[in-house]
Amino acid sequence: MRIRKPTQKNKKNVAAAGKEENEVKTAKLKGAERSAYFARREAAKILRTVLEGDANRRALASIKTLVYHPSVRNKKATFALICQTLKHLPIINDVLQAASILNTKWKKQQELVYIIVYDILFGQGVPLVGDAEKYLMRHKDPLHLHLKKVLSRKNVTTVKELFALQEVPDVSVPRNVRVNTLKMDVDSALVELQKKYSVQKDDLLPDLLVLPPGTDLHDHPLVKNGSIFLQGKASSMVAPALSPEPGWEVLDACAAPGNKTVHLAALMKRKGRIIACELKKERIKRLNDTIKLSGASSIQYCVYNIEMLFNQ
Numbered sequence: 001m002r003i004r005k006p007t008q009k010n011k012k013n014v015a016a017a018g019k020e021e022n023e024v025k026t027a028k029l030k031g032a033e034r035s036a037y038f039a040r041r042e043a044a045k046i047l048r049t050v051l052e053g054d055a056n057r058r059a060l061a062s063i064k065t066l067v068y069h070p071s072v073r074n075k076k077a078t079f080a081l082i083c084q085t086l087k088h089l090p091i092i093n094d095v096l097q098a099a100s101i102l103n104t105k106w107k108k109q110q111e112l113v114y115i116i117v118y119d120i121l122f123g124q125g126v127p128l129v130g131d132a133e134k135y136l137m138r139h140k141d142p143l144h145l146h147l148k149k150v151l152s153r154k155n156v157t158t159v160k161e162l163f164a165l166q167e168v169p170d171v172s173v174p175r176n177v178r179v180n181t182l183k184m185d186v187d188s189a190l191v192e193l194q195k196k197y198s199v200q201k202d203d204l205l206p207d208l209l210v211l212p213p214g215t216d217l218h219d220h221p222l223v224k225n226g227s228i229f230l231q232g233k234a235s236s237m238v239a240p241a242l243s244p245e246p247g248w249e250v251l252d253a254c255a256a257p258g259n260k261t262v263h264l265a266a267l268m269k270r271k272g273r274i275i276a277c278e279l280k281k282e283r284i285k286r287l288n289d290t291i292k293l294s295g296a297s298s299i300q301y302c303v304y305n306i307e308m309l310f311n312q
């Protein structure tokens with residue numbers, strides 16, 4: 001195997017990767033270890049952004065959007081780690097406080113600590129790669145001991161039981177469907193659905209119907225042929241808030257899967273033009289399918305980063 005000399009750019013990247021990464025001979029790690037090592041660091045970086053946003057009550061990009069950034073290599077593992085760590089965070093924090101093993105150095109890297117402690121306590125174990133992993137694995141027994149204490153304080157023996165205690169009772173939220181008035185009028189949809197379900201018109205939105213919580217219409221023929229769309233009330237309020245008239249030209253900046261795009265088309269009675277932009281090529285197919293299903297024909301769509309429009 002030929003070993004290439006590091007380029008200037010590579011040298012810079014290595015320096016930027018930080019002291020700890022230098023200490024780990026990442027090149028010597030086996031594939032799975034290496035990928036888990038990087039996934040933990042990528043997850044920690046995103047977790048920091050998420051927790052900072054939460055603390056400042058700022059709306060941030062969703063975890064999925066952060067994970068889907070091109071710089072994140074192992075997207076699936078990183079996403080899973082973040083979600084699981086967040087889910088277990090109150091317990092992880094309790095255990096860490098009780099164990100009091102974090103000095104100032106590790107407190108500065110608390111997100112990475114959370115991720116690794118999640119893996120130690122609830123995951124598949126952590127190989128001894130990286131300073132943080134080594135440090136926390138040295139405290140593995142006290143961590144497990146304090147987890148047991150936390151559980152017994154709450155009168156349970158397993159984490160599953162603890163989650164069951166904390167589970168919020170299912171709040172029964174009614175289901176909504178939006179009638180696609182390009183294909184069917186609201187009264188006909190009401191009559192059709194009433195054959196099997198208890199359905200009412202929404203008191204605010206004329207093309208929205210309300211069904212009992214838990215109603216599953218995924219396979220209903222009216223859904224399959226695009227006469228009704230499974231669309232919540234909040235999402236169904238957006239197009240009426242604009243109140244577009246037939247003949248308008250409307251820009252839908254972030255369009256896929258296209259529920260609001262086709263709602264606009266229905267309100268504009270197919271007259272006018274909607275320019276639907278979507279950043280991700282792979283989501284364009286979904287947008288295309290929605291448009292086709294809805295019977296809207298006034299929609300032009302493009303793979304386009306809407307920010308480009310404003311940076312010119």
Ligand SMILES: C[S@@+](CC[C@H](N)C(=O)[O-])C[C@H]1O[C@@H](n2cnc3c(N)ncnc32)[C@H](O)[C@@H]1O
Pocket residue numbers: 235253254255256257258259260261277278279280283304305306307
């Ligand atoms: C929450 S979804 C939109 C839902 C859609 N409006 C609907 O009602 O069905 C956000 C979409 O915006 C796209 N997006 C994000 N940033 C974008 C950008 N800068 N330009 C264009 N599309 C973007 C994402 O790829 C994603 O498909």
